[in-house]
Amino acid sequence: MDGFQRRREQKKVSILEAALALFLKHGVQKISIAEIAKQAKVSQVTIYNYFDSKHNLVHEVFLYYLDLMKEQFFQILDSQMTFPEKIKQIIFTKKEVANNIHEDFYQYIMKEYSTDANYFEKLYEEVALPRLIDLFNQGKQQRFVDPNLSNEAIIFFIQAMNKYIQREEVYQRILPLTEDIMNLVFYGIMGKREEES
Known part of the structure; x- marks a missing residue:
């Protein structure tokens, strides 16, 4: 150049x-x-x-904002942190993003997310999903994720949630729930175990 x-x-x-x-x-x-x-x-x-x-x-x-978020996500995944530390950092980052984004800009992002399916599907399938599977495999190796839980089940759960939040009536009210949703995704309804606290 x-x-x-x-x-x-x-x-x-x-x-x-x-x-x-x-x-x-x-x-x-x-x-x-x-x-x-x-x-x-x-x-x-x-x-x-x-x-x-x-x-x-x-x-x-x-698109620029998405790239910044992706890089931040990859920095967490590529770090030397343990699985629980990575999960905590991902949740903290999501909470910070949710707290520092204007509702109008968030609504625009979600509208783009739900209408520009090709770009997002490609980004999700080729970039995000393989990295998430790597993260959950790390969690299985470190005994923080049930090793009997199949990657297919994890993918199914993530994809179902992904499809659901693309609906306009959902993304219009999801921003205040970001931290709770991330906690559900990573810790389930049972919550964090004592050794993770």
């Missing part, structure tokens, strides 16, 4: 970061291109040159 391309890419990332910060704090509807331009220290024309419209910018911010 030459200097021009690098500067162009850096400018695009700075626009995405500025827009993301504003969307997380204030939502999508209340933020104008002028406010994003001011935050990114670029002109409105520059934003339109990169993204054509606010709609396209919002979509690109959404």
